[in-house]
Amino acid sequence: MSETATDTEVPRPREALDDFLRRPAVEQVLVVLITGMAIGLTLGTIFYAYARPIVRTRFAVAFFGVGIGLYYLTQALTLIENPTDESARSAFTRQLGTRQYAIVRRVDSLVCLLAAVAGVATGYYVYTAYFRLSREAIVFGFTNTDLYVGLVVIGLTIDATRRAYGWSISLVALASVLYALFGESLPGFLSHPGFTLTDVVTFGAVRISGVFSFIMEVGATWVAIFIMFAGLARAYGALDVILGAGQKIGNNLRSGVVHVAVISSMAMGSITGSAAANTATTGSFTIPMMKRQGVRSDYAAAIESVASSGGQIMPPVMGVAAFLMADIIGVSYVEIIRAALIPALLFYFSAGIAVQFAVLRFGWVTEDVNEGGILGSLFSASTLLTGLYVAVLCGTFYAGQSILSLGLLPSAAVAAAVLVVARLLQAVAVTDDLKAASREFVGALVRFFDGGHFGIPMAVLLYTLVVMELSPMAAGLYTVITIIATMFVRDQLLLVGRRLFPDQFGRTADETGDETPSFATASAAALLRTGYTTFKGFKRGALDMAPLVGVLAAMGLIISMLTQTGLTSVISVRMVALGGGVLLVVLLLAMITSILFGLGMPTPAAYILVATLLTAPLQDLGVSEITAHLFVFYFAMLSAITPPVAVAVAVGSRIADSGFMTSAKQALRIGAAGFLIPFALVANDSLVNWSLTATPVATFAVFVGVVALTAVTIGYDGRNVLSLPQRFVYLVLSFTAMYAPATSYAVGDSTAVMVQVAAAVLALTGLGLAHLERLPTAFAASAGDGD
Template sequence: MSETNESVEKQKEVMEKYDPESGVRELTGKIAKIVFILLLSFSVFQLLTSTVYQVQAQILRSVHVGFGLVLIFLLYPATKKNRSKGKIAWYDIGLAILGGGVGLYWPLFYEDIVLRAGDMTQLDFYVGALAIVLVLEATRRAVGIPITVIAALFLAYAYWGRQMPSFLVHRGVDLDNLVQSMFFTTEGILGTPIAVSSTFIFLFLLFGAFLVKTGVGQYFNDLAVALAGKRTGGPAKVAIFSSALQGTISGSSVANVVTSGSFTIPMMKKLGYRREFAGGVEAAASTGGQLMPPIMGAAAFLMIEFIGIDYWSIAKAALIPAILYFTGIWIMTHFEAKRTGLSGLPDEDIPDKKEVLKKLYLLLPIVAIVVFLASGVSVMRSALYGILTVILVGLLREEKFRKIYVATFAAGFVGFGIYGFLQGGFSILDSIIAGTLVTIIVSYLFDGNLKDTIDALVSGARTALGVVAATAAAGIIVGVVTKTGLGLKLANSLVTLADGQILITLFFTMIAAIILGMGSPTTANYVITSTIAAPAVILLGVQDLAAHLFVFYFGIIADITPPVALAAFAASGVASSEPIRTGLNAAKLAIAAFIIPYMFVLSPELLMIDTNVGEVSWILFTAITGMMAIGAGLVGYWFRKVEWYERIPAVLGGLTLIYPGLWSDIIGLSIFAILLALQFLVKKDGLGVPVVKTTRQDA
């Protein structure tokens, strides 16, 4: 077996172990073709209902869930040991048929269900109960046990409300009422999470699948090596840079780790990095990818519905915290590399920078998405235009047809421009879209290049299955919270426990978000934490966006927080390192992530809320300076070794710089200046005795 094949097998093994969404059957023959057609149909259905064919919300969501259930039961076996078997068990075929029936129930009986206005028939009850059971089982298979258990516990809480402790007690929800609210309203399985999954999220997953087909993932690695490979600790910085880029299109910390980590971790180990440190760098950087706009693990689109603000405001607010997060990891990695004497990559491992930069056009789709969103284009249209841009960029990679495609695009652009002008209005955006569509059509007629498009549609639908299950289960959780008022009860309990103190409430909320986020994918993670933990912070007067980003951050950071740190464990699988130590290294490197959320809650200017450039610049300056001091204190190296009695004030000074306030900034900057001066004025002799530098030779 070649080294490349070994690498692919290693990736597959790690993904199946730590990412339930990757544990699919290896199908062959007719059943593989059937599943392929179903996946393609799923994507085509979603594209049609997003563009030319509008359907009722309940019908769209129900069919979306139905497709997900059918495909999950066909692709995901009941147990891990059956993954390698190409055959599908009879009971899985039966479950898939039942799942399809559940998905078609709303389209077939829509008018009757609406006219009954909440009065269920016996058949309604059985279908609704079956939907709940199938969603829980599909979630267990495709997403994992943690969120399945949480959803089941919430259902139990709704039913046995009268038996709960006093601070959680409610009058209880009878079985008929529970089933009715879970499947025959828009507050349960067919609620907000699945609404977002069936619209925004699916289209952006397709966007990511098309990007992968253009080879943009490998380009992220090449660009990162070209720009950061020669620097001190180059391979680690490549991991940070490439993972930040990868995270803009990835919806999973684990997938991000395995995709970029299979390239960066061996590179780090080759140059002498400890296994646990190499895995920790990749895990911390890959997890941060979920915090990086524009996609943010699809949670940004859920925030639109939950908070009720536009997408651009969310992406803009998340940008500075994300930059601070990666800056913190970069600083920690830089000091560690200096402490251990690790250099950059050798020249032969660095790609030609000019050749790499020539392919910058591969990033155009991501730039296009941001431009569309910033210009006020709706989220769904931005995703659709983004997909068209990816296809166009993919065509431009084919050198033998590039001139033809450029000429075709120009003809389409000019032709529509003239048509628009004659009709009384010229739109640059419409002309670009027209040119793109004409180019795509000509390419298919001229080159017959349909395979990559079909593969991307199938890949996008397959990626969406875990999200469908997770958001359907999350809908159960949201439905119970809405029905019982649990969110407010838990919020009041947290605030009471913290005696109304904002910092203590934030700390308790952080712990709750980390625990709730363990083992959950990004979308489900955010739904759970925003429903249960965020209300406690909002109750104390914190702005909705800051509160939701606070719990979102800590829900994501659960992926690198032992004892259940899936991203770190996946990195340890690639690095062949000890999992808990890898997790501890990742948490240490990502220390900024444990501080930044407190910063933007206490100082909303970081989220660019009601602020100006001067305020934001000062906060950024003090925050980065503070993280530099904390990094030096934790790693134990700056310009020279930092002794223990210097490390403590370094960390304390860094914290005071990060905490917003004039006096805290003055104290922090004073400590920072003193420590910086000592780094240059005092060196250590061989016995570790301080020696004051007095001459240039000593320096």
């Protein structure tokens, strides 16, 4: 995981150069190679998104070669920099002394260097021979060189996956190859005619399939452009802005900074696609903050782990899985994010309520709350005024496009100009003189440049994806261009502001000396600093993407082996038969399989694997295709907090210095509703496939059911600890509110909906009366405490 954005907020190119010059010559060469390849990979991806000079599959081949080479070079540099890193010891190397361990790591660094050369060379070979391998060679046969190259590609894929994500997914990839080779020796339905090594190599790589399948294509285009955008955003300081926004919200809640973890992890988790990486990044800030507020260490780890895991189902990015899902199902990206919106809100609503109940139950509240709380903040004059300005901006932009028939950029320029004029008029209206008005207006600009400017690229992202319905590659391109342009303009405007209003904007280090540089010199220096940060963001985005190259290639290899041997269709038929054709049983089997396959794997990889194997039997029993995919994806995501692996909890517990199993237990309690929400999606298909009447009713009922279920798992209703009978009543009401439509085949649709709504109303009434302390004495919650 790369460093967080906090250390890149102020560019320090001179310090970076001094650090580079202090390195040994070997490290300097590797740093130059890594930096050049990383920036080149990002620029190449951006250029491809703009020009599309070659077919997507051929670009994926080139991307694989450079990405694998880049990953191995970073591994080699890490090994050379610290040859005795004790934290990197494995079960085998723990038996070695320090000297022997250092020798092993140096030998491994040489292996990584050779692997980097092999990755680039094989990628170049397949790229240059692309048309022959994808056409003539399939008919006339492959050469020995082709087969050797394919074998090296498969070996690099499995090894890179092992290094990046551990043994779990790499062993699955190796097992799929062995299954293809020796399947004829297996008993029963697992048996198949068997593949030769030539078959494995051709279908796994050199037929431009397997490693280079559609998964690598999506990864090299749709996924890569967003990972690289995330790298830019983090380099520009977006993580600080997200944490700051969460902090402001936390200041309006009695739960304080606890909800900062939920909000910031939701935002970052949607982009990163890795629960463990997100926990490490945001958790390094939020977990210590929660502990300082008094939150118990196991709960702090659990809260961050659950929030980081759930970000992967949050639109619009969904941890890059949304792109894969759209490509697999063959629907528009907009349809995916629309279908995933309510399920994602359900998960975070349940997590937020669970955290709130836990904080209130155990007294981990903060007294340092803004007057008026969250409602006072939401309906404050400044918030309402901000909403008005957003409405003016959107309305002007819409009028420019629809009424004046202006283009996209002219409409945006007109909208921005109107907004500036409106804000200037407000400054004049609320002040007594022109000087005070200018100070007030400049103060508003300072506040905007303190983080509000990140809303510009995010608005472009949403507009291009949702309104214009462009492809993710095109939307990502426009978003990347926008964030770069925004930062260059911002830094120049800040420079002007510092010259005209030094008291409000402050001065930079080079302007605080006896000799203030000229404006031209300062402007050039600002351009260089912004350019340096931009290229650092390019590098970071490529380095974040490099480990994913191996795992995406491995998933393509696995799917190729399973489909070519016919195992996927056999599993589909067998699962339906094993469940006796009963949907609930098949859903439970799919849940267990999804969690097991997801243990230790990154969620996108786990989703691809389980979607290939498990969605067909669900569809055979009447579940809509997109609901089936969201069902297995949800549980692949939840595997990150499911023992015995629970990778997100493992990272969070290390940061919090708490016991792993204790933290995992609390994570299951906080995320308990998440394990039942996927079944509610199947029972209430309108939550995924929207309809005008059914969706609002189902949304209301299921949301209330989730609150009641959360009260049961936490044992608290917001005011008092619940007794066992009360928990049982809420459990029945929550299950009825969430799953009553599943009984429509027996009682009819209308009756099922009436029962569902009635249960939701009863549960909501009970929770409301408890909150107002108006429950009858016979039903009042018991006092007490719990673990």
